[in-house]
Amino acid sequence: MSAPKKVVLAYSGGLDTSIILKWLQTEYGCEVVTFTADLGQGEELEPARQKAELLGIKPENIYIEDIREEFVRDFVFPMFRANAQYEGLYLLGTSIARPLISKRLIEIAKETGADAVAHGATGKGNDQVRFELAAYALNPDIKVIAPWREWDLTSRTKLLEFAEAHQIPIAKDKRGEAPFSVDANLLHTSSEGKVLEDPAVQAPDYVYQRTVHPEDAPNKPEYIEIGFEKGDPVSINGEAMSPATILTKLNEYGGKHGIGRLDLVEGRFVGMKSRGIYETPGGTILLEAHRGIESITMDRGAMHLKDQLMPQYAELIYNGFWYSPEREMLQAAIDKSQEHVTGTVRVKLYKGLASTFGRWSDHSLYSEAHVTFEEDAGAYDQKDAAGFIQLNALRLKLLAARDKRLSK
Numbered sequence: 171m172s173a174p175k176k177v178v179l180a181y182s183g184g185l186d187t188s189i190i191l192k193w194l195q196t197e198y199g200c201e202v203v204t205f206t207a208d209l210g211q212g213e214e215l216e217p218a219r220q221k222a223e224l225l226g227i228k229p230e231n232i233y234i235e236d237i238r239e240e241f242v243r244d245f246v247f248p249m250f251r252a253n254a255q256y257e258g259l260y261l262l263g264t265s266i267a268r269p270l271i272s273k274r275l276i277e278i279a280k281e282t283g284a285d286a287v288a289h290g291a292t293g294k295g296n297d298q299v300r301f302e303l304a305a306y307a308l309n310p311d312i313k314v315i316a317p318w319r320e321w322d323l324t325s326r327t328k329l330l331e332f333a334e335a336h337q338i339p340i341a342k343d344k345r346g347e348a349p350f351s352v353d354a355n356l357l358h359t360s361s362e363g364k365v366l367e368d369p370a371v372q373a374p375d376y377v378y379q380r381t382v383h384p385e386d387a388p389n390k391p392e393y394i395e396i397g398f399e400k401g402d403p404v405s406i407n408g409e410a411m412s413p414a415t416i417l418t419k420l421n422e423y424g425g426k427h428g429i430g431r432l433d434l435v436e437g438r439f440v441g442m443k444s445r446g447i448y449e450t451p452g453g454t455i456l457l458e459a460h461r462g463i464e465s466i467t468m469d470r471g472a473m474h475l476k477d478q479l480m481p482q483y484a485e486l487i488y489n490g491f492w493y494s495p496e497r498e499m500l501q502a503a504i505d506k507s508q509e510h511v512t513g514t515v516r517v518k519l520y521k522g523l524a525s526t527f528g529r530w531s532d533h534s535l536y537s538e539a540h541v542t543f544e545e546d547a548g549a550y551d552q553k554d555a556a557g558f559i560q561l562n563a564l565r566l567k568l569l570a571a572r573d574k575r576l577s578k
Contacts, residue, residue, distance in 0.1 A: 174286035183218025210356025242413035263358025269492035272304030286313035300490035307493035384428035384522030391520035401508030424451020462526035
């Protein structure tokens, strides 16, 4: 690959991406544009601007953007319409953020005339795949630089020596080995590495940042009502809110009640297994509520088919194929299934659990007249069930008759 002339770097302002910024300048002699995304990670982003300026980036080449609403509206909510969970448990908080970051990297590259983008993902993880598959899907001609796969800064000591040699500020707590690595956005926090690497050892309490311990959560349950329109939440307790505001509020409820903790050993796309601690308080509540409203508004056949499609859909997101035609095909089917997923769900929050305790909708398929144990006034003729059973039993009878004949 020829040396890039201008690179757009996904820049957090932290030590690692600051080292990458300087490395790009010294290794390639190229101009660097920084992009810092506010995805609701809960950190002050202005220091990233100051750090970039300190490292010689022109003010016009520093992009800091609040993209929380786009993140929730166009990425998180479509994923939750599918009830997506990777390996049956993980709500894909890190996975779903990467295609949006890549989208902005490519857009900024076009705006600034950059011929390359760069990220700080390591060569062992999933994020390198997600960033790069998304980038190539959006611009097949873009150069992607992954310093962790190229440089010889293979230890924390070498990284710190490089930082000191280039006057990159080092926070005092960065001089030793970090206890664990954290990724955060409005949907979740993800912690992995170091003290978490032995899956047999319980994660220390200090790893959890967004949720109280369920045992320390309030002793009194709290009930909230979430309103849905076409599969997306639109209100809490009758108050209409924007997508990011809804998720922020649900995070507050979930954090208070110790909801959304997950200790998971997962199969990475690159082949190895890793142990992660996830906190997804608002997302866990949302998943429960969404399933609650689907239960009365979706047809059985559509719901069961959607549940069969979900693992494949979740795996596509996890593996970085958000912009693939197969993900878009599945999304179209999922969105079609949500046309009548409108109504309200009452959820009980208590000691780490979110449980549906009521649901109602003008689009409901639930018919008390048909299901009642009382007199149904002719809504359902129970004698019809006999023929239904006999037809479904016919093949089972034929199988049993054959087996009986052959066993003689």
